[in-house]
Amino acid sequence: MTDPDIDGGRLWSDLMTLGAIGGTAAGGCFRPALSETDAAARALFRLWAEEAGMIVTTDAIGNIFARRTGSEDLPPVMIGSHLDTQMPGGRFDGVLGVVAGLVVVRALNAAGITTRHPIEVVNWTNEEGARFQPGVMGSAVFAGLLPLEEALSRTDRDGTRLSDELARNGIAGPVPAAPRPVHRYLELHIEQGPLLEAEATDIGLVTHSTFMCSGFVDIHGANAHAQIEAMGQRRNALLAAARLILAIEEVGAAVDPAGRVSATVIENWPNNRVNIPHLTKLTYMAVHDTAEGLADINARIRAAADAIAEATRTRIDIAPSHLRQATVFPADLRKRAADVAGGRGLTVREMMTLTAHDALSLAHLCPSALIFVPCRDGISHAEGEWCEPHWAANGARLLLGLALDQADRITEVNI
Amino acid sequence: MTDPDIDGGRLWSDLMTLGAIGGTAAGGCFRPALSETDAAARALFRLWAEEAGMIVTTDAIGNIFARRTGSEDLPPVMIGSHLDTQMPGGRFDGVLGVVAGLVVVRALNAAGITTRHPIEVVNWTNEEGARFQPGVMGSAVFAGLLPLEEALSRTDRDGTRLSDELARNGIAGPVPAAPRPVHRYLELHIEQGPLLEAEATDIGLVTHSTFMCSGFVDIHGANAHAQIEAMGQRRNALLAAARLILAIEEVGAAVDPAGRVSATVIENWPNNRVNIPHLTKLTYMAVHDTAEGLADINARIRAAADAIAEATRTRIDIAPSHLRQATVFPADLRKRAADVAGGRGLTVREMMTLTAHDALSLAHLCPSALIFVPCRDGISHAEGEWCEPHWAANGARLLLGLALDQADRITEVNI
Secondary structure, three states: OOOOOOOHHHHHHHHHHHHHOOEOOOOOEOOOOOOHHHHHHHHHHHHHHHHOOOEEEEEOOOOEEEEEOOOOOOOOEEEEEOOOOOOOEOOOOOHHHHHHHHHHHHHHHHHOOOOOOOEEEEEOOOOOOOOOOOOOHHHHHHOOOOOHHHHHOOEOOOOOEHHHHHHHOOOOOOEOOOOOOOOEEEEEEEOOOOHHHHHOOOEEEEEEEOEEEEEEEEEEOOOEEOOOOOHHHOOOHHHHHHHHHHHHHHHHHHHOOOEEEEEEEEEEEOOOOOEEOOEEEEEEEEEEOOHHHHHHHHHHHHHHHHHHHHHHOOEEEEEEOOOEOOOEOOHHHHHHHHHHHHHOOOOEEEEEEOOOOHHHHHOOOOOEEEEEEOOHHHOOOOOOOOOOHHHHHHHHHHHHHHHHHHHOHHHHHOO | OOOOOOOHHHHHHHHHHHHHOOEOOOOOEOOOOOOHHHHHHHHHHHHHHHHOOOEEEEEOOOOEEEEEOOOOOOOOEEEEEOOOOOOOEOOOOOHHHHHHHHHHHHHHHHHOOOOOOOEEEEEOOOOOOOOOOOOOHHHHHHOOOOOHHHHHOOEOOOOOEHHHHHHHOOOOOOEOOOOOOOOEEEEEEEOOOOHHHHHOOOEEEEEEEOEEEEEEEEEEOOOEEOOOOOHHHOOOHHHHHHHHHHHHHHHHHHHOOOEEEEEEEEEEEOOOOOEEOOEEEEEEEEEEOOHHHHHHHHHHHHHHHHHHHHHHOOEEEEEEOOOEOOOEOOHHHHHHHHHHHHHOOOOEEEEEEOOOOHHHHHOOOOOEEEEEEOOHHHOOOOOOOOOOHHHHHHHHHHHHHHHHHHHOHHHHHOO
16 A cells, blocks of 8 residues: 655645735735635635545535545544635635645545545635634534524624625535534644744644633713814713723733733724714633633723723723633544654644634534644734745645544554 | 794704604714715705795705795805714704705795895705715815815715715706805804803804814734734734824813814724734824914824834824814904894804814805804714704894895895
8 A cells, every 4th residue: 555645745836826816915815704715715625626536515604525435434534624814814824724635635546545434625614703703603503503594694894794695606505504423523724823833843733722702892982073072071982992902901911921812803983083982892802721810801801991981981881702611622632643743753742722713613523633833933814924835744744644544444443 | 024034933843853854762863964864854855945935956966955036146145054964963963054044035935025146045965974074075065175076986984985875865966066156155053062052142153163184093013813922022003093092182181172182083904803903093183273283283193103103013104184274254244144133132252163064165155154053061963962942043033134134135225
């Protein structure tokens, strides 16, 4: 039996090709979920999957499954991530995990290998949550964590409904978006942090995710004429928001590095230059290594908001989002990944993930592995995001070995 | 000859009727320019004008002119203001000046009076600038101060083009939106300040307007992952904006009451909760009694922005808008207004206007008068805006007398 290897040149070429679809002058990518460019990237993925002999289906939320048949009709080993980007984002976040799946399948094809379990390469819809919130959407619907109807009813900043965009761009398919048996889920992703590069470690094996939550803040002031009302009389919701943004940043500085928090989203009414704003909405994003630490962040922000509301004569309501519990990845699958990596001369370390990934959804359905490779300076969600070609190839090599290990039970049981 | 008087009951009824079109639960009005409710208010204005025997025409920007024929084909005495409101605003700002014009015409009709000059009651399009900016739009186009094409190309927050809304709601008419000879322009408006009510003075005669300008601020930071980037590494455009909002408010407090300034508009990119914002735009609105004072406000804000940019490692660009010079209203027309008011037992005072009005546009075309009546607690651009019925009637009474004085030259030259 030929010992298969991945085609690193093709992996890089696919990454650069997809990066050109929505590519920005600064070397990033602007490809929000369900946009024209997302539709183009999806078409390319389907083309490449069919060229590799795979059967492509799409479900009601637009998740695309490219299936390589196994020798038995068993639940598949899924390899996936997402093709949508931030607005703008980079060329690697998400894309790497999808094209690496195709590279793995091509390697199996070239080596003439059949696996017992089918292998499915998956593109999950709207992981980024940049245009439609929440993110990690397609995988959450698939895993039964988010009702399909709730996802379909979301609107973007311009009021466009997600279901309309799915229909307009011909993205939704006939397969129900619902849980089905999955044997394993494997996701390769850039670290989005500086540790692997700093240590010159090839591979990060994720043990668990951080605790995270958002806070949705409504600040109620009083509309008034900005050219007339005396400064001391103004009950300016935007001014209260500015004070709270600073207070939130101070909380973040106080808990760093165990946690982080910033206000990141703002909307303002009537947002007309001659009017003192009467309503300003803020959203903050908080993470912490512990549930207690996250609760402490929320409590500090609530206390700051109370003081600001009194000082500015505004009302400040805060609704913290459902706390996203830490997800723990199974140790035995991680151990198999470490063994495979070791067998291929790759250095590994265990680490936590500070960000959400589709693997956090799939971990509710089946044993899952989240595999990190380095990215330059830990930068992501930015046009300067970068992953060296050999970093990406190392990750794909581990993915191939682990997929063979998990899907090819034939050799293991020596039939 | 019958001595005409206005019908105060009808004036109030018309104000309340229009206030119901877009009326809010809190007693305000939400009737942005070129909305469905604006179209309904316009239809009502045309109906009432035609009932009063007037000829109604509309120009290319949607300004509506209701003409009562004079005995000679001379330039008209115009009486006008606007029917659009803030989002939400009150029931008097603008509306009073339009319905008072209709009440004046009805009074002339009832008394059987013919004037030498025609009288035109005008509804100017988009005075508020709440939905489409800039405000004072229709009158500025009519006065040749704003190119029609520039106005037509403006878009609202949802990207809807002004020209499309003009067409969709059947608001634009065939008359060119361009300057033509106007004999006099008379505008009645609530004060939007507390002076008249506090002094129990019936009428404010406006001498001049304040100096005003806006500043358009672009703050450039760096996009990054909000769950990952260390707090100290963040180049958060929204954080810099928050600091600048506070600094601008301090400048306002320092120059009050000669001037005022607040940041009132904010937009933020990518405005997605998992991202550190890389671009935040602010707009501030500044007024001052003197040009030097306004320049000082801009200079103080620029200095604050420089310090904030350095502290937050962002770039802050500020483009102050064209400074709106003070407009001076002619003393002789004001003197005539004071005489007419005195003859009707109304107390008057001279005052400046702190806000923009269509009369500032028309003052470039012809001798114009801007007449204020009290409003409760100086509140405007708010649902609690209120003008007592007898305050409104006093203003309409002066408007009638002044229109007769300026349009009815027949009695003056004793033909």
